[in-house]
Amino acid sequence: MPLTSEQLSAMTAAIWRRVSVRSYKDGRVPVETLVEVLRAGEGAIPLWPHIPVRFVLVEDADAFLQEHGGTLLGYGRILGAPHFIVAVSEMTAGYMENMGFRMEQMILYATALGLGTCWMGGFYSRERVGHLVGLAKDEQVVALTPVGWPAAGGPGRLLDKTLKAFVPDRGGRKPLERLVFAGRWDAPAGQLLTQRSVLHATLEAARRAPSWRNTQPWRFIITDDALVVTASRPAEQIGLPYYRLDAGIAMSHISLVAVCAGIQPAWMLDPERQAGLRADLAIPGHYDILGSLRLDERWHMPAPAEIMAREPDHADTRR
Numbered sequence: 001m002p003l004t005s006e007q008l009s010a011m012t013a014a015i016w017r018r019v020s021v022r023s024y025k026d027g028r029v030p031v032e033t034l035v036e037v038l039r040a041g042e043g044a045i046p047l048w049p050h051i052p053v054r055f056v057l058v059e060d061a062d063a064f065l066q067e068h069g070g071t072l073l074g075y076g077r078i079l080g081a082p083h084f085i086v087a088v089s090e091m092t093a094g095y096m097e098n099m100g101f102r103m104e105q106m107i108l109y110a111t112a113l114g115l116g117t118c119w120m121g122g123f124y125s126r127e128r129v130g131h132l133v134g135l136a137k138d139e140q141v142v143a144l145t146p147v148g149w150p151a152a153g154g155p156g157r158l159l160d161k162t163l164k165a166f167v168p169d170r171g172g173r174k175p176l177e178r179l180v181f182a183g184r185w186d187a188p189a190g191q192l193l194t195q196r197s198v199l200h201a202t203l204e205a206a207r208r209a210p211s212w213r214n215t216q217p218w219r220f221i222i223t224d225d226a227l228v229v230t231a232s233r234p235a236e237q238i239g240l241p242y243y244r245l246d247a248g249i250a251m252s253h254i255s256l257v258a259v260c261a262g263i264q265p266a267w268m269l270d271p272e273r274q275a276g277l278r279a280d281l282a283i284p285g286h287y288d289i290l291g292s293l294r295l296d297e298r299w300h301m302p303a304p305a306e307i308m309a310r311e312p313d314h315a316d317t318r319r
């Protein structure tokens, strides 16, 4: 079932509240609530509609962890999570960004219900988790998230040296000026970033997106009639191409804000067109072009007040 407009608004509002939660209270989440979260993932707007994805609920996290060998290591220690949701996708062109786009909607829905989540890419054994959730031949475990009630100021944040080492600028975000260019690569977007237009609000929302090790690999170029989304390919890839997942997450924030402002965004994901864009916009070789959105005058209209950012940057609400 597609998401309702009320659900989409609640998810959009959650963009500014969501943080990675690594410490959870004792206490299970009612199964109906968990199923509601799963349904949000299943009904989420896809980026690539033809790519099959599924979300598998692990109701008993303890049994799951034991079967997995006692630990499920990401780079941050997850304490006391009662449940997990595992994201599985068919592996075909676009599957990473498609999963980022869809799973983020599920995560935002969980956030809107007051639940804690944390995107986890690795370093758990993908084979083992795959075996536990039963993978078909062309499927891949892309990511997973714990789900539970957040523990306020739990010990996780003090204990977690690994996290500090892996995510030096935890929770911080680059300013929009460093992420958005106008006309061509590296050209300042200036006024476009101060107009509080729908476009500005979508970019603010994209900036707030979570990313693997908080690398924020995305860069955006505004042209006369399009918004082009690129993401930096790391020199050395650990695990899957998470930068593409990250880009999908940022694109989902853009879409959600646009939908709440009354615009149905149509992503152009055609590589042929993108090949021409690279030369025209001087996009460096190590940035992949993920897609572009056609812009018209509606994107330059003032954004409705309720979809502009509501929390100060660097709000220290992390757990």
Ligand SMILES: Cc1cc2nc3c(=O)[nH]c(=O)nc-3n(C[C@H](O)[C@H](O)[C@H](O)COP(=O)(O)O)c2cc1C
Residues within 6 Å of the ligand: 018, 019, 020, 021, 022, 073, 074, 075, 076, 077, 118, 119, 120, 121, 122, 123, 143, 163, 167, 170, 171, 209, 210, 211, 212, 213, 214, 242, 245, 246, 249, 318
């Ligand atoms: C694709 C992806 C994979 C991630 N993997 C992990 C992980 O394995 N362990 C972890 O503790 N956090 C993980 N994170 C969470 C990021 O570190 C976090 O989103 C980022 O530091 C920004 O902080 P925030 O989510 O609180 O805004 C991951 C995030 C993404 C998007």
